Amino acid sequence: MTDEAIAYNRGMTQISTDDVRHLAQLSSLQLSDNETTDLQHDLERIISYIEQLSELNTDGVEPTYQVTDLENVWRTDTIDDYGIGRDALLAIAPERVGNQIKVPKVL
Amino acid sequence: MSKISDFSSTSARQSVELAIQRAKEANETYNFAISLTEARALERAGKVESGEITGRLAGVPFIAKDNFLTFGGTTTAASKILSNFEAPLQATAIEKLEAEGAICIGKANLDAFAHGGSTENSAYGPTKNAHDQTKVAGGSSGGSAVSVALDIVPFALGSDTGGSIRQPASFNGVVGIKPTYGTVSRYGVVAMASSTDVIGAFTTDSTDAELVMSIIAGKDAKDMTTIDDFFAPEAVKPGQKIGLIKEFMTDDVDPEVRAATLAYAEKLKAAGHTVSEVSLPIVKYTLAMYYIIVPAEISSNLGRYDGIRYGKRAEAGSLSELYGKSRDEGFMTENKRRIMIGSFVLSSGYFDAYYLQAQKARTLLINELNELFGQYDALIGPVAPTPAFALGENSSDPIKMYLADVMTVPASLAGVPAISVPAGVSSTGLPIGVQLIGQRRSDAALLALSGSLEGSI
Numbered sequence: 001m002t003d004e005a006i007a008y009n010r011g012m013t014q015i016s017t018d019d020v021r022h023l024a025q026l027s028s029l030q031l032s033d034n035e036t037t038d039l040q041h042d043l044e045r046i047i048s049y050i051e052q053l054s055e056l057n058t059d060g061v062e063p064t065y066q067v068t069d070l071e072n073v074w075r076t077d078t079i080d081d082y083g084i085g086r087d088a089l090l091a092i093a094p095e096r097v098g099n100q101i102k103v104p105k106v107l
Numbered sequence: 108m109s110k111i112s113d114f115s116s117t118s119a120r121q122s123v124e125l126a127i128q129r130a131k132e133a134n135e136t137y138n139f140a141i142s143l144t145e146a147r148a149l150e151r152a153g154k155v156e157s158g159e160i161t162g163r164l165a166g167v168p169f170i171a172k173d174n175f176l177t178f179g180g181t182t183t184a185a186s187k188i189l190s191n192f193e194a195p196l197q198a199t200a201i202e203k204l205e206a207e208g209a210i211c212i213g214k215a216n217l218d219a220f221a222h223g224g225s226t227e228n229s230a231y232g233p234t235k236n237a238h239d240q241t242k243v244a245g246g247s248s249g250g251s252a253v254s255v256a257l258d259i260v261p262f263a264l265g266s267d268t269g270g271s272i273r274q275p276a277s278f279n280g281v282v283g284i285k286p287t288y289g290t291v292s293r294y295g296v297v298a299m300a301s302s303t304d305v306i307g308a309f310t311t312d313s314t315d316a317e318l319v320m321s322i323i324a325g326k327d328a329k330d331m332t333t334i335d336d337f338f339a340p341e342a343v344k345p346g347q348k349i350g351l352i353k354e355f356m357t358d359d360v361d362p363e364v365r366a367a368t369l370a371y372a373e374k375l376k377a378a379g380h381t382v383s384e385v386s387l388p389i390v391k392y393t394l395a396m397y398y399i400i401v402p403a404e405i406s407s408n409l410g411r412y413d414g415i416r417y418g419k420r421a422e423a424g425s426l427s428e429l430y431g432k433s434r435d436e437g438f439m440t441e442n443k444r445r446i447m448i449g450s451f452v453l454s455s456g457y458f459d460a461y462y463l464q465a466q467k468a469r470t471l472l473i474n475e476l477n478e479l480f481g482q483y484d485a486l487i488g489p490v491a492p493t494p495a496f497a498l499g500e501n502s503s504d505p506i507k508m509y510l511a512d513v514m515t516v517p518a519s520l521a522g523v524p525a526i527s528v529p530a531g532v533s534s535t536g537l538p539i540g541v542q543l544i545g546q547r548r549s550d551a552a553l554l555a556l557s558g559s560l561e562g563s564i
Contacts, residue, residue, distance in 0.1 A: 020447070023447040023450050023451055024447065026447075026450040026454070027406060027434075027443075027446045027447050027449075027450045028410070028413065028427075028430040028431055028434055029431060029434050029435050029438075029443055029446065029447070030428065030431025030432050030434070030435045031435060031443070032435075035435075035440070035443070038440070039440075039443065039444065039447065042444055042505055043444065043447060043448065043451070045505070045506055046398065046444065046448055046505060046506065046509075047448070047451065049394075049395065049398070049506055049509075050395045050398050050399050050448075050452075050461065050465075051395075052392070052395050053392055053395040053396060053399065053461070053464055053465060053468060054460065054464065055392075056389075056392055056464070056468050056471070058464060058467035058468055058470075058471065061467040061468075061470050061471060062467070062470055063463055063466030063467045063469070063470060064466055064467075064469040064470045064473060065302065065466055066302050066332070067288050067289075067302070067473070067521065067522030067547075068288060068289045068332055068334060068522070070289075070331070070332065070334070073331040073332075075328065075331075082196065082329060083196070084195050084196050088195040089195060089416075091195070092192065092193065092195060092416070092417040093415075093416055093417060094414060094415075094417070094418070094419070094420035095420065101415060101416060103415060103426055103429070104423060104424060104425055104426050104428075104429055105425065105426070106425075106426050
């Protein structure tokens with residue numbers, strides 16, 4: 001995935017409407033033109049705000065991805081449907097044909 | 108407000124009917140509930156009456172934030188994409204409460220997908236503050252807090268990712284607990300940011316919070332991040348050393364909020380504890396960390412809402428158009444902002460500068476907190492910089508809204524417990540809470556401390 005489309009200069013974050021469209025595409029969001037304009041303004045401000053974290057010296061610091069200290073919580077390799085049958089899950093699909101969920105053509 | 112024990116002498120049917128009737132009346136004004144689960148609640152009340160259902164909470168009505176999957180109605184997460192979603196399973200927390208006889212009467216309003224701090228970002232309209240209808244309920248668990256503050260139910264469930272239980276508890280004058288990360292199973296709760304999401308409760312006092320927590324806490328095979336069941340109510344430890352976080356008491360914080368915090372500190376001293384000022388310098392960066400890490404996790408967790416397997420599907424000719432339109436129509440603006448910020452900080456060119464840097468900074472925050480917990484039993488500070496703000500006041504400015512989370516996000520990023528307890532009332536009659544923060548697994552100790560001061564506020 002190319003990110004060149006995201007124009008960005010450290011210190012003076014600028015987000016163009018093309019950048020917003022690119023991020024929308026990465027996020028599977030089909031935005032209207034009005035939303036794109038509003039989000040361009042919002043995202044530019046938010047990214048400028050979070051950018052301040054670059055001031056912090058984190059040389060040699062390990063990242064924290066989770067806080068439980070749990071490691072490799074295993075379970076046996078057997079199927080567990082958690083008490084929810086296939087029919088109950090198929091019943092909540094927006095469109096169904098038999099035992100399958102129907103979607104528009106992919107290609 | 109009623110305590111849970113007040114329900115022990117009334118019939119389950121009467122309690123549930125009264126709660127539902129009062130919820131319907133109050134909802135016209137406050138919009139705290141998205142739906143009521145009347146039929147199922149009455150059916151369960153009947154089973155309590157007949158003795159088929161028993162337990163420590165037999166016949167006690169409660170309300171769950173509408174991001175908890177429940178039977179008997181919809182679970183919308185206050186979004187349009189889940190407006191018709193009827194869950195095929197129940198959250199573990201709900202199952203545990205039901206096993207003790209509690210009766211869910213409805214689903215509380217929230218910021219859609221719990222993204223927000225005011226319960227204004229709901230597809231079903233804003234919830235109003237229990238003490239002033241021109242003010243926000245706080246959020247994202249605003250509806251849950253208001254349902255307890257209005258005395259509709261004696262307790263309510265919420266979720267807290269960066270302050271979503273503590274801040275509305277403060278804004279509405281009730282007790283709110285965000286437990287240690289992993290204390291309560293997240294199974295069956297709509298995921299927001301999986302590394303900081305916790306399940307907790309709103310109650311009228313600390314004793315009731317202990318009771319609810321002792322029921323919902325515990326390891327769950329369906330949530331592999333749950334830790335062993337450590338929660339057990341305890342007696343208050345005398346002569347505690349409490350640290351008042353000075354970075355939470357700057358001129359940027361409303362003077363009445365600071366005064367309420369200091370007044371609570373005086374009560375701690377009068378009860379034989381010591382309170383001294385401590386510093387947590389990294390606090391100035393925690394909001395930036397939070398608004399990198401959490402959107403990153405949101406963008407991943409909300410990827411599942413695509414109109415395929417469940418939820419609302421938009422009309423579209425192709426699969427990619429179906430995804431794009433279903434998501435555009437189904438999400439609120441704040442959901443889209445967070446998803447796109449998440450996509451940005453996780454992009455290949457920016458991952459190290461934003462996401463990795465934030466996770467390293469998170470380590471520095473945890474180290475600073477651990478150093479303080481080596482010397483202090485608990486930390487104290489305000490919950491939010493102001494009492495409840497006006498409806499619409501911050502909703503057009505996302506940064507302004509985010510700044511209201513500055514004092515609640517540190518405990519979330521560190522995974523440590525924090526509670527919000529009533530500490531005073533502003534000159535305009537708005538409740539002000541105080542926050543107590545402890546080390547991991549000190550949840551019961553925090554509630555014992557706050558409980559020992561109740562009645563003296």
